[in-house]
Amino acid sequence: MVTEKELKDLNKKVYQVDLGYKESKIKYTNKPSGQLKNYERNIIKAGNQNFKILSVKNGAYGFQGMAVAPIIEGVPDVSQVTVVAAGTYPKDIADVKAAAKGMSPNGSPQVDIALTYVGQLIDDHPDWTIQQLSGYSQSAYMLKVGAHYQIPTTVFSGWFQYRSLTKAEAAFMKENPHLFLNYRQSNDDVTKWNDFNSTWGNSNDFGTTIWVAGSSHQLDSWSFDVQTGQVKISNSPENAEGIMVQTSHYIMREYTKQLSTLAQLKTKLTASGGGLSKNERIYLEDQQALLSVEAGRCAYQNAMSNAIKVYQNIVSTIEELWQETLREAYDQTAELSDYEINDSLRAIGATEQQMVTEPTALFQQKIIQAKGMDKAFATLSNEIKGKITELLQKD
Amino acid sequence: MQKKYWVSVILLVLLLGGIGLFFYTKNEQQRKEQEVLQMELTTAKQIKNTFADVTKIEFAEKYGKNKLTGYTSVDVTLTTSYGVISVIDVDMSLKDIPKKLESYGVNPKLLEGVTETKVKIIFSNKTERSL
Numbered sequence: 001m002v003t004e005k006e007l008k009d010l011n012k013k014v015y016q017v018d019l020g021y022k023e024s025k026i027k028y029t030n031k032p033s034g035q036l037k038n039y040e041r042n043i044i045k046a047g048n049q050n051f052k053i054l055s056v057k058n059g060a061y062g063f064q065g066m067a068v069a070p071i072i073e074g075v076p077d078v079s080q081v082t083v084v085a086a087g088t089y090p091k092d093i094a095d096v097k098a099a100a101k102g103m104s105p106n107g108s109p110q111v112d113i114a115l116t117y118v119g120q121l122i123d124d125h126p127d128w129t130i131q132q133l134s135g136y137s138q139s140a141y142m143l144k145v146g147a148h149y150q151i152p153t154t155v156f157s158g159w160f161q162y163r164s165l166t167k168a169e170a171a172f173m174k175e176n177p178h179l180f181l182n183y184r185q186s187n188d189d190v191t192k193w194n195d196f197n198s199t200w201g202n203s204n205d206f207g208t209t210i211w212v213a214g215s216s217h218q219l220d221s222w223s224f225d226v227q228t229g230q231v232k233i234s235n236s237p238e239n240a241e242g243i244m245v246q247t248s249h250y251i252m253r254e255y256t257k258q259l260s261t262l263a264q265l266k267t268k269l270t271a272s273g274g275g276l277s278k279n280e281r282i283y284l285e286d287q288q289a290l291l292s293v294e295a296g297r298c299a300y301q302n303a304m305s306n307a308i309k310v311y312q313n314i315v316s317t318i319e320e321l322w323q324e325t326l327r328e329a330y331d332q333t334a335e336l337s338d339y340e341i342n343d344s345l346r347a348i349g350a351t352e353q354q355m356v357t358e359p360t361a362l363f364q365q366k367i368i369q370a371k372g373m374d375k376a377f378a379t380l381s382n383e384i385k386g387k388i389t390e391l392l393q394k395d
Numbered sequence: 396m397q398k399k400y401w402v403s404v405i406l407l408v409l410l411l412g413g414i415g416l417f418f419y420t421k422n423e424q425q426r427k428e429q430e431v432l433q434m435e436l437t438t439a440k441q442i443k444n445t446f447a448d449v450t451k452i453e454f455a456e457k458y459g460k461n462k463l464t465g466y467t468s469v470d471v472t473l474t475t476s477y478g479v480i481s482v483i484d485v486d487m488s489l490k491d492i493p494k495k496l497e498s499y500g501v502n503p504k505l506l507e508g509v510t511e512t513k514v515k516i517i518f519s520n521k522t523e524r525s526l
Contacts, residue, residue, distance in 0.1 A: 009498035012464055012486060016500075023459025024468050026484035026500045033503070039482060041500030050501055090462050137463060218465030220488050 002049075002070065002082050002132050003229025004181075007154055009046035010068060011136040012219055014086040017056040018064045022091060028066065030055050044068065047229060052076035054128075055121060059113040062088075062095030067121055067130070078128045083121065085114050087137030087219070099138045103194055107164040111141035118145050136219050137190070143180055143208070147172050152179040152253070157217050159194035162205050170206070177207040178252035183222065183231050185214035186238070210242045237313060255295035262287055283391055290384045297377035315360050322356045431458075432518055434487045438471070438496075439516050439526055442483075445496040447508025448476040452526075453517040469519065479504045 002010075015021050016028045025039045030053045036042060044051045051068035054076065058064055064086040069076040088099045102108035122130065133153040135142035140158020145151075147169035160182065165173065173180055182205065184191055191197070197205065212233050214221065223232040233239050233246060262284060269280050276284070329341050336344070345351065439452050451474035459468040466486040474480050481502045513525045 012466060013498060013500075015461065015464075016484070023461055024484040025455075025470050026482060028500065041502065043501035043503070044498070045496070045501050046498050048495075048497070088463055216465075218463070220465030220490075223491055 002080065003047060003224075004154060004231050005224035005229040006047040006049055006051075007082070007084070007132070007134045008156060008219060008222060008224065010044065010051065010066075010082065010084045011087070011134060011139075011156060013044050013046070014064055014066050014084045015089055017066050018058055018086070018089070018092070020092065021089065028053055028056060030066075043071070051082075054078070054081065054125075057113075057117045059110075059117065060094075061098040061109045061113060062092045063098075063110040063113040063117075064089075065114060065117055067128075069128075078125070079131075081121075081128045081130045082132040082134065083118055083130055083142075084134045085110070085139035085142055087135065087139050095138070099194070102138060102141075102159070102161070105161055105163045107144070107161040108138050108141050110138065111144055111164070114139075114141060114145050115148060118149055118151075122149065137217065138194075140182065143173075143182060144169060146180060150176075150179075154181040154183070156183050156219055156222055157188055157191060158182055158184065159191040159197070161195055162197075170204075173208065174206045178249040178256075180206075180208040181246070181249060182209045184209055184211060185216055185221070186211050187215035188217045189215070190217035207245065210245050211239075212242050213238045251295055251298045255291060258291050259288070262291070279391060279394070283388065286384055286388045286391070290381060290388065293377060293381045293384060297374065297381060315363055318356055318359055322352060325350065325355070428520060432520070432522075434467075434489070435469075435516070435518050436526070437492055438469075438485055438487060439514070441492075441494065441496045442471070442473065443510040443514060443526065444494050445507060445509075446473060446475070447506045447510060448512075449510040449514050450474050450476050450512075451515045451517070454519040456519050456521075458519065473505065475505070477506070481505050 013028065016024060016026060019027060021027070027040055028044065029036070029040050029042055031040060031042055033042060042053045044053065050071040052071050053066055053068050055067040056064075057066070065083060067081055067083045069078050069081050071077070088095045090096065098108050098110050102110075118130065118133070121128065130149070130151050133142045133146045133151050135153075135155045135158060137157055137159065140155040140160040141164075142153050142155055143158070143160050144165055146153030147165055150172055162170075197209070210231075210233075212231075213236060224230065225232045230250070231246070233243050235243070266276070266284055269276055269284075325345070326341075329345060333341055333344075342351075435454050438454075442449060442452055451472075453472045453474075455470045455472070457469075460466075461468070466488065468484060468486045470482050471485050472480065472482050479502075481504060483496075483499045483502070483505075485496065485499060515523060516526055517523050
């Protein structure tokens, strides 16, 4: 599976399928190796992975796109094809005009070229599996292409008119938000003034936008985790929601992947024996239940860790507020004794018990409850695992 | 007399301003050039960690800049001891610099590996050094 770091590199390089791209002599093509000219290449290194270029498209309205597959043991693995479309190239007038048109509710005109291109790739290459789409800036319209053909899509600093989705595309995105990741910085003016989406007002993005604190529009501004290759989001209160959305999307992706592995296993077992035995059926059902519980637990832990962070912030804010109240009371009533100040505060209902102790206890209670739920998930998961082991021993 | 005095004062201020601006621009140019040379040196180290038996690394004079993505790109010609001369497209960034080169057009004739021996570097400003 292509990582987000590799996608970023592919987004950076896809501009070079255009012969008019002036920033490098090297151009990318899908020509066979024997026909390559001096400055032509048909393999791209992205991250630590070599990708074979299977197809390139230089279309109308300044559209550039390419389909690539990772080279595994010397051979392009066409079961893992990725299609990437280029963002705006500021020196290409057609591209800039398309970006200007993209401010309308229908979005960039390049989207029609992208829809046809991906559709044609699907029709012409039944042996390929297009597993991933990607784009940057203007080419965030790949989100629409992804919703149209039901392919996971990840875009960086993308502006996108969600209203340009058809009913069917919007319905698919709404049901499967985990397949769509739209990484975007909260104060990126380029995206804001192109689609008018912001942290405080959106057209419905179905939970696909991952807001990250920052103000850059550059592809170069994104950082990636060295181990996972995923976009690195720094741990801060304003990024809490973004981290939660990113993690939950990945949990759901893993869950659906495991479910489809189980479905394949079921098909295999049915094919070999002409039907499922009772034990096989129980095994599959237990595995499925286990997966659901584990996915639920991961999602819950993700939400819980964020909730705990929020609670802890509130608790420390409450404590600070109380200290501030006391300080101000002392400053303004220097002639009163401690007892008199406390008495006056009590008269208006401001006691430490009410302002600090009780709310803190309430939030701590919530944290304990949340941890209790996690234990319940763990117990359920262990029970199912025990049943599966028992079943395997009997068989 | 007074008019002449003021004209001289204005001319002097303009002259001093001009000299200041000249040195500022020159310093700025030098600073940028230093920054580019530093980036090229880092890239040369990455190249040595990525390809085997490189003998010469030459940076093109002309740089490319995609203002949207933020990447500065330069074409680099590599000469090897086994007779292959090839150009790679490098995108330079000041942040997250990995040990090896990442993201470039692959020429399978260029052998991956590490170059342990000294390499001649020709920078974009045509100065040379060995690394």
